[in-house]
Amino acid sequence: MRDFSNDHSALALNTATLGHNVEGFGAGWSPEQVIDSCAARGFGGVVFWRREIGSNAASIGRRAREAGLSVTGLCRAPFLVGPLAPVGRQAVLDDFRSAVDMAADLTAEVLTIVVGGVEPGTKGMAESLKIVADRLSDVCGYAETAGVKLALEPLHPVYGGDRSCLVTLRDAVSLCDVVAAPNLGVAIDVYHVWWDTELAAQLERAGGNRIFGFHLCDWLAETKDVLLDRGMMGDGVADIRGIRGAVEAAGYGGLCEVEVFSKDNWWKRDPNDVLDVLVDRFRAVC
Numbered sequence: 511m512r513d514f515s516n517d518h519s520a521l522a523l524n525t526a527t528l529g530h531n532v533e534g535f536g537a538g539w540s541p542e543q544v545i546d547s548c549a550a551r552g553f554g555g556v557v558f559w560r561r562e563i564g565s566n567a568a569s570i571g572r573r574a575r576e577a578g579l580s581v582t583g584l585c586r587a588p589f590l591v592g593p594l595a596p597v598g599r600q601a602v603l604d605d606f607r608s609a610v611d612m613a614a615d616l617t618a619e620v621l622t623i624v625v626g627g628v629e630p631g632t633k634g635m636a637e638s639l640k641i642v643a644d645r646l647s648d649v650c651g652y653a654e655t656a657g658v659k660l661a662l663e664p665l666h667p668v669y670g671g672d673r674s675c676l677v678t679l680r681d682a683v684s685l686c687d688v689v690a691a692p693n694l695g696v697a698i699d700v701y702h703v704w705w706d707t708e709l710a711a712q713l714e715r716a717g718g719n720r721i722f723g724f725h726l727c728d729w730l731a732e733t734k735d736v737l738l739d740r741g742m743m744g745d746g747v748a749d750i751r752g753i754r755g756a757v758e759a760a761g762y763g764g765l766c767e768v769e770v771f772s773k774d775n776w777w778k779r780d781p782n783d784v785l786d787v788l789v790d791r792f793r794a795v796c
């Protein structure tokens with residue numbers, strides 16, 4: 511397991527941590543300001559959301575590389591199924607391909623996928639997961655040609671209804687097996703998997719060449735809002751170092767991306783202070 515106690519070159523910022531991806535929150539930093547501030551602190555990478563990029567993907571990607579940062583990922587593909595997905599198969603696939611194009615222009619290593627919830631008119635997870643597999647199969651080849659890896663991020667089961675019918679790493683790896691595309695893998699987010707006692711076994715089943723991302727935050731014991739009250743690493747009950755150990759034992763050696771949605775705490779602070787805290791916590795508790 512890597513020793514981060516004196517080295518945060520594997521630390522990446524997901525800009526959600528600064529409130530950027532939600533209307534009305536955040537300090538309003540431009541992507542360029544985010545890049546410069548992360549580079550000045552020695553971060554290894556940055557992860558953007560599509561709404562921040564607009565039509566400037568190529569120039570933002572270039573700016574990051576010139577600053578010495580990798581664009582570790584892009585959030586995210588549209589929901590592929592469920593009540594929040596674009597309406598109709600073709601609309602989903604069109605937007606999915608647009609997200610792939612943006613990731614390619616940005617030279618983002620990975621496009622993250624949150625699959626969406628239970629498809630209207632159906633019940634339970636099984637039918638929705640079949641639709642997800644079909645839509646993934648349609649776009650994986652397009653993404654491969656564009657040089658973009660696709661990372662399925664299973665979410666905590668509390669989001670099963672509207673945001674993700676994919677709620678365990680077990681099902682995410684099974685979906686990878688079904689679709690069987692070389693550029694399809696998984697992203698592991700502490701917030702979504704910390705409770706799963708099967709995690710280490712499923713990470714081993716996934717294998718290092720299918721783990722495309724690792725997301726850091728914490729689960730607050732008395733969380734007030736499962737969407738927007740994530741904890742900073744060290745403030746909650748997740749065994750972050752244990753999870754990282756299992757992720758690395760499975761073969762992952764990439765960047766670790768901090769993703770803290772926190773509207774009443776971290777999003778209210780000066781982004782400079784937040785970035786400093788990330789470095790401290792990464793070294794101390796991750």
Ligand code: ZN
Nearest residue numbers: 663699725769
């Ligand atoms: Zn995540």
